[in-house]
Amino acid sequence: MDIRRGIAVSPGVAVGPALVLDTEGVRIHRQVVDAGKVDAEIGRFRDAVDRAAGDARARQKSLTQSLGKEFGDIFLGHALLFEDQLLRAEVEQRIRSQAVNAEYALSRTIRDLVKRLDQSGAGERAARFKADFIDLEKQILGHLIGLEANTLDDEADPLIVLAHDLTPSETALLPTSVLAFATESGGPTSHTAILANAKMIPAVVALGRFAADVSGSDTVIVDGNKGLLILDPDEPTLAWYESQKLAQKALADPLVAFRDMPPITKDGVRITLLGNIEFPSEAALCLDRGAEGVGLYRTEFLYLNKTADPTEEEHYRAYSAVLEATGPNRPVVIRTLDLGADKFSSLSEVISVEKNPFLGLRSVRLCLKNKKLFKTQLRAILRASVDGDVRVMFPMVSTILELRQCRSFLNEVREDLEEEGIPFKADLPIGTMIEVPSAAILADLMAREVDFFSIGTNDLVQYTLAADRNNENVASLYNPADPAVLRLIKTVVDAAARRSVSVNVCGEMSGDPTFTALLVGLGLRQLSATPRKIPELKRVIRLISVADAERVAREALTLETARDVTTLLKDNLRRILPDAVV
Numbered sequence: 001m002d003i004r005r006g007i008a009v010s011p012g013v014a015v016g017p018a019l020v021l022d023t024e025g026v027r028i029h030r031q032v033v034d035a036g037k038v039d040a041e042i043g044r045f046r047d048a049v050d051r052a053a054g055d056a057r058a059r060q061k062s063l064t065q066s067l068g069k070e071f072g073d074i075f076l077g078h079a080l081l082f083e084d085q086l087l088r089a090e091v092e093q094r095i096r097s098q099a100v101n102a103e104y105a106l107s108r109t110i111r112d113l114v115k116r117l118d119q120s121g122a123g124e125r126a127a128r129f130k131a132d133f134i135d136l137e138k139q140i141l142g143h144l145i146g147l148e149a150n151t152l153d154d155e156a157d158p159l160i161v162l163a164h165d166l167t168p169s170e171t172a173l174l175p176t177s178v179l180a181f182a183t184e185s186g187g188p189t190s191h192t193a194i195l196a197n198a199k200m201i202p203a204v205v206a207l208g209r210f211a212a213d214v215s216g217s218d219t220v221i222v223d224g225n226k227g228l229l230i231l232d233p234d235e236p237t238l239a240w241y242e243s244q245k246l247a248q249k250a251l252a253d254p255l256v257a258f259r260d261m262p263p264i265t266k267d268g269v270r271i272t273l274l275g276n277i278e279f280p281s282e283a284a285l286c287l288d289r290g291a292e293g294v295g296l297y298r299t300e301f302l303y304l305n306k307t308a309d310p311t312e313e314e315h316y317r318a319y320s321a322v323l324e325a326t327g328p329n330r331p332v333v334i335r336t337l338d339l340g341a342d343k344f345s346s347l348s349e350v351i352s353v354e355k356n357p358f359l360g361l362r363s364v365r366l367c368l369k370n371k372k373l374f375k376t377q378l379r380a381i382l383r384a385s386v387d388g389d390v391r392v393m394f395p396m397v398s399t400i401l402e403l404r405q406c407r408s409f410l411n412e413v414r415e416d417l418e419e420e421g422i423p424f425k426a427d428l429p430i431g432t433m434i435e436v437p438s439a440a441i442l443a444d445l446m447a448r449e450v451d452f453f454s455i456g457t458n459d460l461v462q463y464t465l466a467a468d469r470n471n472e473n474v475a476s477l478y479n480p481a482d483p484a485v486l487r488l489i490k491t492v493v494d495a496a497a498r499r500s501v502s503v504n505v506c507g508e509m510s511g512d513p514t515f516t517a518l519l520v521g522l523g524l525r526q527l528s529a530t531p532r533k534i535p536e537l538k539r540v541i542r543l544i545s546v547a548d549a550e551r552v553a554r555e556a557l558t559l560e561t562a563r564d565v566t567t568l569l570k571d572n573l574r575r576i577l578p579d580a581v582v
Contacts, residue, residue, distance in 0.1 A: 001234045004207045006182070008227035009193035012202030014160055014180035015233075015241050018220045020211055021163040031101040038099060042092050045102035048143035053082035055139060059172055071198050071279070074168055074191050082136065103144050110137040131190050135167035160220055162211060162229075171195045180222035182229045184209055204229055258535040258542070259290030267545040271520060273537055274331065274528040276506055280318050283325035283332075285531040290538060293330035293389070295528025296454065296506040297322060299377065300339055309373060315380030323388035331389045333431065333454065333504075333528075334381050336406075337373070338363045338395040358468070363396030368405055378413040385425035393431040393454055398438045403449050433506075435459035440488040443495035453496050454528070457507030461485050480509040481565040486522070486556055493523040504528050514569045516540045517576070521553025543576045 033041050056075045064072030087109070094105040110133050117133075161174065161181040168191040174181070178201060186192055186205030196203035202224030214220065214231055221230035221241050230237060263271045274295030275286030286294060302310040302318060322332055339362065367374035381392050394406045407430065417424050432449075434440050435456035443453070457480055462468060464484050467477035479485075489505075496503045504526040509515050511529030513536055519527065520541070529537060552572050559565050 001237060002213065002231040004210050004229040004231070006204045006207035006227050006229065007186075007188050008203075008224050009186070009188050009190075009205050010196035010201055010203040010224050012180065012200070012224045013241060013244055014202050014222045014224075015219070015238065015245065016158050016160045016179045018162050018214050018218045019159045020214050021161060021166075030104045033095070033099050033101055035099065038096055041102050042095055044144065045091060045095065045106065045140075046088070048102070048140050049082050049088065051143045052136075052139040056082060056169075059169065063172055071195065074195070075172070082140070103141060106137060106140055106144070110134065131165070131167065131186075131192065135169050138167060139169060160222055162214055162220070164211060166192050168192055168195060171199075174199070174201065180204075180224065182207055182210075182220075182222050184211060258538040259288070261290075261538055261542065263538045263541045265520070265541055265544055265546055265549075267547060269520075269525070269546045271524075271541050272526040273534055273541075274333075274504070274526065275531045275534065276511075276528050277322070277531075280321040280325070282531065283322040286534070287326065287330075289531040289534040291531060291534050293326060294322065294332040295504050295526070296393075297332060297334045299335060299337060303337075303339065309376070312376045312380050315377055316383050319380060319384035319390070320387060323384060323390070326388065328388045331391060333391045333393050334384075335393045335395050335433070336364070336377055336381075337367055339366055364394050364402055364406055365396070368402070368409070371409070374409060375413055378410055379417065382413060382417055382424035382428065383422060385428050386423050390425065391429040391431060391452070393433060393452075395433045395456070396435060396459070397432045397446075398436040400442060400445055400449070403432055403446060407449065434492050435463070435507075437464050437488060440492050443492040444498065447495050447499035447501045450501065452502045452504065453492060454504040454506050455489060455492060457485070457489075457505060457509035460488065460507070461509075464488060479562040479566070480507075480512075480515065481556075481569065482562040483557070483559060483565065486518075486565065489519075490522050490553075490557065497523065502526060511537070513537060513540045513577075514566075514573050517544050517549040517552045517572055518556055518569055520544065520546060521549035521551070521556075540573070540577065 060072040060075035062072075063075060091102070091105045091109045094100065094109060095102060098105070113133055158177055158179050160179050163181070163183050165183050165185045166174075166181060171181075171192045172195055180202035181196070182204045183192075184207055188205070190205070193203065193205065202222050204222055204224055204227050207229050210229065210231065218232060219238070221228070221233050221237070223230070223241075230241075233241070263273050265271065273291055274293050275282070275289070275291035276296040276298070277283055277286060277294055278298045278301050283294060297319075299315070299318070302314060319332075319334060326332055361369060367377075378392075381390065384390055392410070394403065397403045397406070410430070414424065414426075429451040431452035431454055432439070432446060433454050433456045434443060434446070436459070439446060440460065446453070461478055461480050461482070465477050465479070465482060467474040493503055503524060505519055505524055506528040510519065510527040511533040516527070516537060517540070527537060552568065556565050556568055559568065
């Protein structure tokens with residue numbers, strides 16, 4: 001048995017026969033074109049681009065109908081890339097100036113662009129654009145030289161796809177017979193990962209080289225919860241995962257009933273459950289799964305597939321769509337842009353190049369430096385506030401001064417709207433995320449400045465333990481059960497209580513039933529998670545009492561290692577929920 005560890009990008013578990021997609025690229029030869037045939041070569045290139053753009057718009061229409069406009073827009077972005085005149089002009093100029101074939105000119109242009117992205121130090125967002133450009137090249141080459149995309153028969157037997165990488169186009173075309181996929185490369189914020197989540201296909205990426213160690217039809221396991229690919233599983237492991245599949249299937253239907261039940265503990269304490277969303281279309285899903293509103297609305301999607309920064313009207317329409325779906329009396333917490341130094345204001349312009357963008361110009365630091373970008377979003381949020389229970393939240397605040405600067409700039413935007421006679425909610429609740437250790441330590445001071453906190457455990461764990469959760473070399477250090485993380489959460493909750501400031505938890509920790517009793521015991525009365533997790537969280541909440549939860553929290557705070565805390569929490573969940581998958 002061979003266990004490979006990667007990055008989990010779409011949850012779920014699958015067991016089945018492997019299909020290893022061809023990992024060899026297409027070798028493009030440089031060919032000299034006679035001067036009299038250069039125009040014909042350019043015409044051949046233009047025809048291939050137009051046909052590829054048509055394919056992209058067809059995929060956009062199909063995905064919009066099946067998954068929603070936001071997912072279809074991934075391929076609208078591809079179509080816009082195909083039609084981009086600067087890109088076309090660069091390829092055509094190479095054909096003319098070097099008298100080379102279209103295939104070579106295209107490939108060389110794309111590779112030069114990818115190289116610039118590699119050298120930009122622009123992190124995950126650069127990786128996303130790299131994948132899109134490579135997909136673009138593949139689609140155009142398909143029409144130039146008859147390159148066939150990896151396609152699977154929808155009538156085929158169930159299987160698990162293994163590949164070096166999957167382009168967004170290939171992921172969008174995966175049939176229902178694909179149980180899961182795993183790739184050697186890829187990232188957690190790629191369009192491939194986004195589509196895997198949308199299609200609810202378990203997926204693990206960035207596993208490193210493995211394709212050479214697998215043969216077609218070998219039995220493999222993809223664990224999209226833990227980020228594992230298991231090759232040639234032994235009988236006990238296979239039996240355990242098969243039992244987990246059956247357990248999850250058995251739980252699925254009963255859990256639906258919990259969506260309409262109030263999340264009240266056995267001793268009568270109500271816990272507010274909210275949903276995390278990235279796209280406006282997910283707002284309705286929150287309510288369908290029993291959430292009481294939106295606790296975290298990530299707005300970075302507005303920058304996907306854009307050749308320019310989104311306008312104020314684009315922001316406003318997106319926020320209005322969410323408010324229309326949730327209704328006037330349910331909270332919608334809009335997080336201002338959490339973009340890093342890897343943020344692109346257009347597909348060809350990187351804002352800045354930094355050696356370590358995670359410790360650099362990101363989130364509110366970027367917004368406070370780029371006032372035009374910040375103002376555009378804040379104006380739209382304030383305008384939308386009259387249509388519902390809107391709340392604004394600033395991410396990655398690390399000092400009191402940063403928080404005050406954000407509040408001050410928000411006041412300036414309010415004054416501008418007032419002078420223009422544009423209505424907005426004067427008493428818009430203001431919150432800050434606690435996801436940097438300095439903010440947690442200063443929570444008593446932060447609480448004087450805001451109406452609410454939201455603890456972003458993903459980054460809080462990462463920064464507290466100095467471990468990148470997407471780096472397989474240190475991923476074992478990234479653990480939300482670490483005592484240092486628990487103590488910081490307790491510090492924040494206690495500081496907020498002294499100032500009567502509400503506290504939410506919106507990271508992955510809040511959506512894991514293993515941590516539910518602990519969080520309630522630490523004093524949390526509000527949790528925000530992905531919509532699909534809401535019924536399961538309700539089930540656990542209704543089976544615990546605050547007194548028992550406080551006992552668990554007290555014991556957890558005395559423990560010295562993450563392993564000991566994890567054992568305690570799993571044992572507790574098994575005690576209250578014997579059929580839990582932990």
